[in-house]
Amino acid sequence: MGxxxxxxxxxxxxxxxxxxxxxxxxxxxxxDACYEAFxxxxxxxxxxxxxxYGSRESGFTGAHLANALKLEYIPVSRVENFCAGGTxxxxxxxxxxxxxxxxxxxxxxxxxxxxxxxxxxxYITVPFDRSLVEWDLPPxxxxxxLATRYFHxxxxxYEQGRQILGKIAVKNHHNGTLSPKAHFRxxxxxxxxxxxxxxSYPLNLYDACGMSDGGAAAIITTPEIAKSLRKxxxxxxxxxxxxxxxxxxxxxxxxxxxIPETVAAGKAAYQEAGIKKPRQEIDIAIVHDCFxxxxxxxxxxxxxxxxxxxxEDVEAGTFTLEGELPVNxxxxxxxxxxxxxxxxxxxxxxxxxQLQGKAGPRQLKKADIGxxxxxxxxxxxFNCAVAIFGKP
Amino acid sequence: MVGITSYGAYVPRxxxxxxxxxxxxRGEKAICNFDEDSITMAVAAxxxxxxxxxxxxxxxxxxxxxxxxxKEKLExxxxxxxxxxxxxxxxxxxxxSLRAGTSALRAAIDAIKAGxxxxxxxxxxxxxxxxxxxALEQNFGDGAGALLIGDSDVAATVEASYSVYNEILDVWRAxxxxxxxxxxxxxxxxxxxxEVVGGVVSGLMKKFGFSPGDFTKVVFYTPxxxxxxxxxxSLGFDAKTQLQDPLFAxxxxxxxxxxxxxxxxxxxxxxxxxxILLASYGNGSDAFxxxxxxxxxxxxxxxxxxxxxxxxxxxxxxxxxxxxxxLLPQEEIPGPVRFFSAPAAWRESEANFRLRGVKCQxxxxxxxxxxxxxxxxxxxxxxxxxxxxxxxxxIFTFAMDYVTPAPELPTVTTTIDFDGGGRMECxxxxxxxxxxxxxxxxxxxxxxxxxxxxxxxYFWKSIPVRT
Numbered sequence: 060m061g062x063x064x065x066x067x068x069x070x071x072x073x074x075x076x077x078x079x080x081x082x083x084x085x086x087x088x089x090x091d092a093c094y095e096a097f098x099x100x101x102x103x104x105x106x107x108x109x110x111x112y113g114s115r116e117s118g119f120t121g122a123h124l125a126n127a128l129k130l131e132y133i134p135v136s137r138v139e140n141f142c143a144g145g146t147x148x149x150x151x152x153x154x155x156x157x158x159x160x161x162x163x164x165x166x167x168x169x170x171x172x173x174x175x176x177x178x179x180x181x182y183i184t185v186p187f188d189r190s191l192v193e194w195d196l197p198p199x200x201x202x203x204x205l206a207t208r209y210f211h212x213x214x215x216x217y218e219q220g221r222q223i224l225g226k227i228a229v230k231n232h233h234n235g236t237l238s239p240k241a242h243f244r245x246x247x248x249x250x251x252x253x254x255x256x257x258x259s260y261p262l263n264l265y266d267a268c269g270m271s272d273g274g275a276a277a278i279i280t281t282p283e284i285a286k287s288l289r290k291x292x293x294x295x296x297x298x299x300x301x302x303x304x305x306x307x308x309x310x311x312x313x314x315x316x317x318i319p320e321t322v323a324a325g326k327a328a329y330q331e332a333g334i335k336k337p338r339q340e341i342d343i344a345i346v347h348d349c350f351x352x353x354x355x356x357x358x359x360x361x362x363x364x365x366x367x368x369x370x371e372d373v374e375a376g377t378f379t380l381e382g383e384l385p386v387n388x389x390x391x392x393x394x395x396x397x398x399x400x401x402x403x404x405x406x407x408x409x410x411x412x413q414l415q416g417k418a419g420p421r422q423l424k425k426a427d428i429g430x431x432x433x434x435x436x437x438x439x440x441f442n443c444a445v446a447i448f449g450k451p
Numbered sequence: 452m453v454g455i456t457s458y459g460a461y462v463p464r465x466x467x468x469x470x471x472x473x474x475x476x477r478g479e480k481a482i483c484n485f486d487e488d489s490i491t492m493a494v495a496a497x498x499x500x501x502x503x504x505x506x507x508x509x510x511x512x513x514x515x516x517x518x519x520x521x522k523e524k525l526e527x528x529x530x531x532x533x534x535x536x537x538x539x540x541x542x543x544x545x546x547x548s549l550r551a552g553t554s555a556l557r558a559a560i561d562a563i564k565a566g567x568x569x570x571x572x573x574x575x576x577x578x579x580x581x582x583x584x585x586a587l588e589q590n591f592g593d594g595a596g597a598l599l600i601g602d603s604d605v606a607a608t609v610e611a612s613y614s615v616y617n618e619i620l621d622v623w624r625a626x627x628x629x630x631x632x633x634x635x636x637x638x639x640x641x642x643x644x645x646e647v648v649g650g651v652v653s654g655l656m657k658k659f660g661f662s663p664g665d666f667t668k669v670v671f672y673t674p675x676x677x678x679x680x681x682x683x684x685s686l687g688f689d690a691k692t693q694l695q696d697p698l699f700a701x702x703x704x705x706x707x708x709x710x711x712x713x714x715x716x717x718x719x720x721x722x723x724x725x726x727i728l729l730a731s732y733g734n735g736s737d738a739f740x741x742x743x744x745x746x747x748x749x750x751x752x753x754x755x756x757x758x759x760x761x762x763x764x765x766x767x768x769x770x771x772x773x774x775x776x777x778l779l780p781q782e783e784i785p786g787p788v789r790f791f792s793a794p795a796a797w798r799e800s801e802a803n804f805r806l807r808g809v810k811c812q813x814x815x816x817x818x819x820x821x822x823x824x825x826x827x828x829x830x831x832x833x834x835x836x837x838x839x840x841x842x843x844x845x846i847f848t849f850a851m852d853y854v855t856p857a858p859e860l861p862t863v864t865t866t867i868d869f870d871g872g873g874r875m876e877c878x879x880x881x882x883x884x885x886x887x888x889x890x891x892x893x894x895x896x897x898x899x900x901x902x903x904x905x906x907x908x909y910f911w912k913s914i915p916v917r918t
Contacts, residue, residue, distance in 0.1 A: 189792050189795040190791070190792065190798075190803060191900070191903060192910040204848040204850045205848070207889065258852070259854070259861075260851035260861065262850075305822075308874055315847065315848045
């Protein structure tokens with residue numbers, strides 16, 4: 060099997076402010092994200108040869124992006140892959156360039172979740188009519204089941220478990236205060252995180268990410284063209300995507316204390332990028348903290364922490380801005396919220412800026428290798444995207 | 452010899468303290484949870500009745516209720532599917548009358564006598580509504596009874612039956628009414644209940660040559676706590692020793708199911724040789740004489756009336772009861788956009804109604820819902836059906852949603868592992884949030900999931916094992 064490593068580069072990125080953007084339409088977000096990317100790359104919209112547009116609800120065909128940007132008669136594909144939609148949009152554009160089908164591609168993900176009444180569960184519609192016995196559970200109850208079992212498996216009391224999850228929320232909220240484009244930008248205390256109203260036991264309000272509007276975009280090209288555009292372009296080192304086949308709910312052997320889709324995507328990405336010791340080799344990881352328990356499992360599933368030792372690393376501050384392996388330096392989904400198809404590209408945006416040394420007050424001292432991660436769906440049926448980036 | 456070969460019953464776990472309805476009202480009434488209706492209760496009673504019995508031997512199912520989910524659509528087929536009965540059996544609904552339960556019983560007895568079936572299941576259930584605060588609301592209880600009628604291994608032989616009808620508007624509910632109506636109680640009881648049931652019992656005794664002393668027990672439908680005592684006394688029975696307790700203090704009048712449920716209560720206490728008189732009421736009366744055989748000892752392992760009545764949770768919050776019954780308007784919060792598909796539901800009916808998973812014939816892995824390709828060995832289309840509805844399970848993990856609008860919060864989601872294999876993710880009901888834990892033993896219960904686009908969607912939920 061071939062490898063994407065060093066075959067494509069990012070030469071420009073854009074990201075809107077995330078939040079309750081009542082005065083912006085989804086096309087406004089396309090224009091804002093893409094024009095920032097064009098400017099960053101030093102190219103014109105007419106230089107784009109192919110485009111990929113990620114959305115779950117905000118525009119069902121590529122023509123929506125074409126219309127907003129006036130991309131005239133070029134191929135624009137719409138990508139939908141739930142929580143991993145943003146990264147998958149980026150992935151498709153990368154393969155478009157790597158195949159030689161085009162030299163310069165645009166990947167853009169936008170979501171206007173706040174145009175829908177209600178929260179996340181209200182926002183998700185099923186694509187097909189059906190018997191409705193598979194009544195989609197709100198995502199929080201999927202992840203809450205992981206937390207319940209994690210506490211049980213490792214003998215953590217409710218208070219002990221909550222303490223660990225609370226510390227992850229406190230960390231991400233702190234990082235969010237340093238992130239001008241984040242939706243939520245205020246510190247929270249561990250006490251607040253411990254005592255917030257219950258959403259789905261054992262997860263409370265501060266374990267859950269918010270819902271926001273937002274958009275992000277990337278310009279992808281060959282390393283050769285990238286060199287001609289800027290010195291600090293960023294190279295793609297790995298792109299992995301996995302999907303569950305229902306194993307977690309079909310096979311009682313599944314333990315609910317890890318997400319196998321993440322393990323498999325991490326393994327594939329590390330192999331492609333040539334990473335042997337992720338904890339040592341990766342400088343920054345922006346991961347899918349849709350709920351705090353998800354981030355805890357990711358530490359272990361991506362090999363940052365040994366099995367069952369995630370809580371110890373949380374206690375030790377391993378994943379803070381000053382820690383050994385900073386995770387969610389921009390505040391994560393916790394502070395940006397989760398406009399589904401925009402999130403993956405927002406994560407890449409943070410890695411891109413950190414690797415370029417342009418992350419402002421939250422800039423890490425050493426940022427040479429960065430990783431992004433998305434996971435979405437329900438137990439047994441998660442899709443997971445892991446991408447790794449490096450400097451030229 | 453035609454008679455009852457097995458019995459079963461279902462009383463919902465929840466009881467409403469009558470004090471919640473009216474100050475000074477005594478006792479408690481059985482009430483459905485928000486996700487129960489007459490169909491789901493009938494399924495529970497039928498499954499209780501089928502304990503230890505080969506489902507393949509049942510040749511028919513009659514379902515009786517006055518509280519149907521549909522005006523036009525068979526409901527016996529839903530009950531038969533959820534009980535995982537054969538497809539080539541006779542099914543019929545008996546409706547519109549509190550006598551429908553015994554009408555179905557008589558029809559089943561006649562079918563066996565005529566030789567058109569060897570075993571017929573009779574199920575009756577009701578969950579009637581009285582106007583909030585009314586005496587009727589205090590009287591009504593929810594529940595279901597099931598009797599398996601056959602001509603071999605008979606536990607109670609039918610010695611005689613006798614029926615009359617009368618035309619009267621004493622207790623009724625018109626099309627479009629939510630609540631049951633009643634004419635003045637003095638009229639209803641004297642010209643209705645007492646005259647008609649009195650007439651059928653004396654008519655039966657006269658025709659078949661019985662006298663009150665011939666019966667160990669008399670089981671009478673009764674509209675309220677006192678009326679059957681008056682009736683028994685007026686007919687020459689000793690109400691204290693012969694009359695089956697109508698269970699008003701603990702359950703209430705369960706309508707169509709009432710005579711069957713009281714009969715089950717009587718059979719639970721009966722010994723071989725006992726003779727039982729059963730009489731229903733509802734625009735007439737059906738009466739039966741039953742002689743108990745020693746076979747009765749072989750069908751004791753049912754939850755029945757005693758087991759279900761003992762397993763309860765008393766509620767004192769009248770508002771909760773009104774919400775469960777849909778009688779209190781709730782704030783409308785927009786839900787997810789979803790559409791019901793009859794073809795999809797029809798395709799999934801083996802799984803969704805019968806709760807049949809599949810067992811891989813190559814590697815033996817039990818899987819739910821049914822798959823085309825095995826999750827373990829990847830063999831294609833090599834499965835046999837595997838029933839999960841009668842299997843016990845344990846909670847592997849769970850979540851409790853306190854936010855998403857529902858008639859009862861928190862909404863508990865469980866992932867359960869069945870004893871003997873198979874895993875399933877499903878909602879949990881009839882639970883106390885503080886009791887839900889990893890490893891908790893559960894069993895499956897057929898429940899109403901939601902009403903959508905005029906369709907009532909049913910599915911199975913886990914419940915703590917009822918003890």
